[in-house]
Amino acid sequence: MKRQQQTIKQQLDNELEQLTFTKQAVIIHHVQKQTWKQKCAAIWNKEIEVPLIPVTSVSLVVLLSVGIAFSGDSDSTPENTHSYETIKVGGNVYIKEDFEELVMQYED
Numbered sequence: 001m002k003r004q005q006q007t008i009k010q011q012l013d014n015e016l017e018q019l020t021f022t023k024q025a026v027i028i029h030h031v032q033k034q035t036w037k038q039k040c041a042a043i044w045n046k047e048i049e050v051p052l053i054p055v056t057s058v059s060l061v062v063l064l065s066v067g068i069a070f071s072g073d074s075d076s077t078p079e080n081t082h083s084y085e086t087i088k089v090g091g092n093v094y095i096k097e098d099f100e101e102l103v104m105q106y107e108d
Contacts, residue, residue, distance in 0.1 A: 034042070085096040 086093050087096050087099060088094075089099065
């Protein structure tokens with residue numbers, strides 16, 4: 001059996017003697033098991049194509065929805081603002097509280 005394999009190998013070597021294999025290093029590189037570092041380098045070395053129109057439209061929709069969500073009750077007035085009562089004296093408009101304080105100052 002061993003003798004038969006040797007003769008077949010020798011015959012095959014004789015037939016393939018004319019052919020040369022030039023890309024041996026590339027094939028060995030592809031056949032070898034990749035290390036963890038090589039896998040990470042392959043992942044980080046990928047080129048990513050980002051379509052501009054869909055990304056822009058999605059980000060615009062997200063920004064608008066967040067803006068609308070946070071604006072919420074734009075009709076309501078904040079608690080720290082007051083509705084002042086105004087009075088008209090001598091053609092000028094004054095806030096009633098301020099006017100009364102000034103009048104009290106000058107009467108004293």
